[in-house]
Amino acid sequence: MDWLLIPLYLLMVAALYGALLYAPTESEMGEVQRIFYFHMGAAWNAFLAFFGVFLGGFLYLFTRKQSWDRLAASCAEIGVVFTTIVLLSGSVWARPIWNTWLAWGDPRVMTTMVLWLIYVAYFLLRSSLPEGEMKYKYCAVFGIIGFLDVPIVWVSIRWWRTIHPVVITSSGAQLEPEMIHALIVSVIAMTVLGVTLVMLRMAMRLNNSMAEELVQELVERA
Amino acid sequence: MNFLFLGYGVIWTILFFYLVYLARSQKQVNEKLKSLSERLQKLNGKSTFR
């Protein structure tokens, strides 16, 4: 996993350069729009991580191998971090543009909020359960249900909230080609960051469980 | 303009705190492993862990 670190660093620097210097300033929104590049990267990863939670849970139920649960839990952790970033950076972006911190009524905003709630619920469930198969099973079930829910939430908000006049168009004006470049680099950089963090976290969990096993052995011996 | 700084600041602060949390978790696990290997040493006379 260390081999990822150098590309990650380079990508992040490139992404920062792209977002802050290379991309032209947006005509309508001004400099604030530059938040968008990392906001999008984080959003994409938040949902990708959620897919990871679903996949990990589903495969755990199928194979009962603990490594899948580690994937699910690690993805959930990274997912909640990225979702928090999306919500907060989105709010900061929204304030000067739409004059409100939270745009209730926009399907993306509300879906992301529900995603955040599901992530947090996932962790609260995890922490209420003692280690063991029951925990992994229950979290997998919740992860699957949650994953099914997100598109339903999206549709529900799209059909019944966007009627209200707080309609927000995507990124305003057309994207200049340089902006698209900066965006792609940002998204890739954030994805690599996300993947690195997930792998790191999985390794840590593996270490943790190995340590727990050693404790058990010691307790049995003594 | 200030909002831009705030926005980036928020993103990086969150990432930073998460990395701090990870580093701290890592340290905890390492300390646990170290104390475990010390205990094993006492029991066995030799340690099988680094």
Added chain:
Amino acid sequence: MNAITLIWTLVAKDLKIEWRSRQALLTTVFFALLILVVFNFAFDPGSPATREAAPGILWVALLFPGIIQVNRSFQIEMEEGTLYGLILSPVDRGILFLGKFLANWLFLMVVDLVVLFLFLIFYNFSLSLQVLWIALLVVLSGFGFAAVGTLFGAMVSNIRTREVLLPILLFPIILPIILPAVNATQEVLLFQEIQSLNRSVGFLVCFDVIYVAAGFLLFDYVVSD
């Protein structure tokens, strides 16, 4: 015993238990009534703003008794230890789920329809035939709610913090029902139009199908120890 008979037996068992001590039914209905009263105190019932908010109030008042019921249905099993009896029997876990879920749903329907009736009276809505549409919404959304609720209720029955954890798990999942339900209720009560209900009803039906299927498939994992 074929599947239908099995399910019917399970449902009948649960409903009989509830009926014997009508206490549960009465207290749940009373709780829902209290919520309506609290809202009456919290919002000025005379103002037009409250009247617009009334559909939302109805659905919030329907939500909380639902959570309580779903929680309780497994609590009884836990206390009496009967859950193990059910699991050890050679019944397919999916059938168990359907039995439990349908019993919960039927119980909820009784409570919900009483709440609906009280709501209409408290908020001074006419008891026209249009109200049957709202009853339909209640029935449909209760179906999906009971499905997810039963699945999660079984999950948290082992956990100490179940009273607070169940809503935390359940609310985010059923949020998408609230929008079409409230919207459609608004249409019926305030605007007296029912053409636009198609979408809401269709959406609720899809939601129900998805989550009953999910519950049916996943119940096994939640209940086998």
